[in-house]
Amino acid sequence: MTDRAFVVVRAGALTTVQDLGRPGHAHLGVPGSGSLDVPASRLANRLVGNGVEAAVLETTLNGCAVRLRCAASVAVTGAPCPVTVDGRPVAWGAPVAVPAGAVVEAGAVVRGVRSYIAFGGGVAVEPVLGSRSTDLLSGLGPAPLTDGAVLPLGEVAGPSSPVDVVPAPGPPDELVLRILLGPRDDWFTPAALRTLAVGTYWVASASNRIGLRTEGPPLSRARHDELPSEGMVLGAVQVPPDGRPVVFLADHPTTGGYPVIGVVRGRDLAAAAQAAPGTPVRFVPVRRR
Numbered sequence: 109m110t111d112r113a114f115v116v117v118r119a120g121a122l123t124t125v126q127d128l129g130r131p132g133h134a135h136l137g138v139p140g141s142g143s144l145d146v147p148a149s150r151l152a153n154r155l156v157g158n159g160v161e162a163a164v165l166e167t168t169l170n171g172c173a174v175r176l177r178c179a180a181s182v183a184v185t186g187a188p189c190p191v192t193v194d195g196r197p198v199a200w201g202a203p204v205a206v207p208a209g210a211v212v213e214a215g216a217v218v219r220g221v222r223s224y225i226a227f228g229g230g231v232a233v234e235p236v237l238g239s240r241s242t243d244l245l246s247g248l249g250p251a252p253l254t255d256g257a258v259l260p261l262g263e264v265a266g267p268s269s270p271v272d273v274v275p276a277p278g279p280p281d282e283l284v285l286r287i288l289l290g291p292r293d294d295w296f297t298p299a300a301l302r303t304l305a306v307g308t309y310w311v312a313s314a315s316n317r318i319g320l321r322t323e324g325p326p327l328s329r330a331r332h333d334e335l336p337s338e339g340m341v342l343g344a345v346q347v348p349p350d351g352r353p354v355v356f357l358a359d360h361p362t363t364g365g366y367p368v369i370g371v372v373r374g375r376d377l378a379a380a381a382q383a384a385p386g387t388p389v390r391f392v393p394v395r396r397r
Contacts, residue, residue, distance in 0.1 A: 112260060115175045116173075124166050124244070125240055125242050125253075127149075127164070139245055139358065139362060143166055144358050147277075147378050148222075151274065152186070155271070156180075156228045157203075157265060163231040170217075172225070174225075179206065183201070183204065184214050186222050189223050219278060229262035230261065231259055232261055233250045244316070277379075283383040286394045288396055292369060304369065304391050309352070310386055326351025327347050327353065331367075341356075343356060347366060347369050
């Protein structure tokens, strides 16, 4: 019987297994998790013939390398990076037929932060609460990849896409986040709301899968009393005591005690996943429909 699996040769800075996440468990304190750049993850799966819900690898900055124990179709999307098979360059953003025993490597990103590696059949680790995603906050799901780890692959569902390469949006030069104000925008001064709308922020190096942290002008509060912990949603813009907004991403806590000045529209969060430290950030308040 074919050994449908791969061995991690180089785990990289942070490589995790991700799928579309485990929504619906916030009342248990479990974040949704899942791929930060969902369009890139879905595209990688489509290229190798998987359903969009199949699990992929999400790499961070310097990629990873794995040795396949079986022949498989592989595609790399998300942040552009060099891709090689046994040291020979192959296409990024396209399905590649990889023979058994070969090493596939996604190298350091050229731009952006996170690349996605899909394998025909998907990464078939054991699901937890209906998802194979690694959750860095709660610790649910498989551990981040380590050198020498062996991960199973599922059975191939369909043929690879008959394309040479597909267009995909590049990482942003400026991250524009449309934000619906509330529920706690009244905890901030009018000057703070103007600063949020016209000020320039930058992605901080402390950003991670839990939240995109920013550097820039602090937002002054009109109220300084304690706020009881309340539910947090994906894209919530929480303002901690230093006054600099934090955008909650897939592994965010489900409750929090700092005021949320607004919520970023879901369609803008994929770009947030690819915004490298130092990228300018602009918040654009929009009206509720």
